[in-house]
Amino acid sequence: MRVFSALGLIALTAAGQAQAGSCETNFSKQGSPFTGSSYRSSVALSDLSVASAINQMRATALEKKMNVLAFDAEGGSLLIEEPESFKHKPIPMIISAAQENGVTTVSMEVKLGRGALTKSDAMRDEICKMLATVKPGAAGERAAKDAEARTASAGPEKIDALAFSLKLARQSNENQSTINPRYKGKKFTVTGRAAFIMEDGDDYNVGYDIPEPGDMLIKPGPMDPHYKVSISCIMAKNQTAYALTLREGDKIALTGTFSRYDQFKHVVWLEGCVKS
CATH class of the missing domain: 3.30.530.50 (Alpha-D-Glucose-1,6-Bisphosphate; Chain A, domain 4)
Structure with missing residues (x-):
């Protein structure tokens, strides 16, 4: 190497x-x-x-x-x-x-x-x-x-939702405590399909459709994580109209800032998300 x-x-x-x-x-x-x-x-x-x-x-x-x-x-x-x-x-x-x-x-x-x-x-x-x-x-x-x-002035990193989820799961499986300091404040443009659109307080939360490990074509090995990391986007205030037009299964490309990773729920939240 x-x-x-x-x-x-x-x-x-x-x-x-x-x-x-x-x-x-x-x-x-x-x-x-x-x-x-x-x-x-x-x-x-x-x-x-x-x-x-x-x-x-x-x-x-x-x-x-x-x-x-x-x-x-x-x-x-x-x-x-x-x-x-x-x-x-x-x-x-x-x-x-x-x-x-x-x-x-x-x-x-x-x-x-x-x-x-x-x-x-x-x-x-x-x-x-x-x-x-x-x-x-x-x-x-x-x-x-x-x-x-x-x-x-650097632009956001572009990544597919499933690839992002798999990478986060691998890193979390090795050392969960490094996820938040590693990514907090970084911008990502995440592509995929919408799994849900829901109210989250005064905001709207758009989740990505990510399969469970057992439903993937390539099954996890004995040393791989046997859980998925979900990815949710908290939409920016000016994106309400866009969020309300989304439907489950729609293709989406959202740009947001990494907010936090919940190591118990295995969920990542991006905030201030906008349509890309």
């Missing part, structure tokens, strides 16, 4: 090349493909605050379309992950920053699960490339703001 570079995640910047040597020297590996592996390294920079370091790494992660699961700039901690793909499960990455005697050390750890294969040299190079994007002084803070501005 090739990570980062195969996915086209990170570009090495000229400003970071000066830090490559120290990062390579600090690189270490623990574990094995049989038990899971972790890869670590760090860089040290002066004229860099802890908050700026974490903000810069967060902005870089968002621009590379990574998920931000936990973020504490002042406390110097950040948890990001490369999203799941057909090649691999989500890959968590822990970023930390601490200052001592006017020098801020920024550390990065990448964790791979059991069975994941990669070369240590390749992992070292990619970790150091990402750490090299951190810049000291005002230049670093400007770079973080610019990256966040570019990220804010």
Whole structure:
């Protein structure tokens, strides 16, 4: 398995090349493909605050379309992950920053699960490339703001309702607590068919038609989740007329923002949904 570079995640910047040597020297590996592996390294920079370091790494992660699961700039901690793909499960990455005697050390750890294969040299190079994007002084803070501005203008992810449901069920089966921080606030355009249209307080709720696992053409295996994750769209106020014209079985494409996942009912709610 090739990570980062195969996915086209990170570009090495000229400003970071000066830090490559120290990062390579600090690189270490623990574990094995049989038990899971972790890869670590760090860089040290002066004229860099802890908050700026974490903000810069967060902005870089968002621009590379990574998920931000936990973020504490002042406390110097950040948890990001490369999203799941057909090649691999989500890959968590822990970023930390601490200052001592006017020098801020920024550390990065990448964790791979059991069975994941990669070369240590390749992992070292990619970790150091990402750490090299951190810049000291005002230049670093400007770079973080610019990256966040570019990220804010990104469009919604388009996905089929069944594919979304299956992905959420797999991830929930592995670790339910990661679903909300992984997706909350992200925009999706979900296509499928309407299973129901119902009043939900002052709003209208449109649910997607998703078959039960036992009714699917490909049955779940012994290690797969034996429950489905339902997807419901809470329609925006200005979409009432559209919602009232829908009928069960109609094809729909709705764009909304991920609100929350109920791990007991196995239901995802998108809010502010509009017709796409």
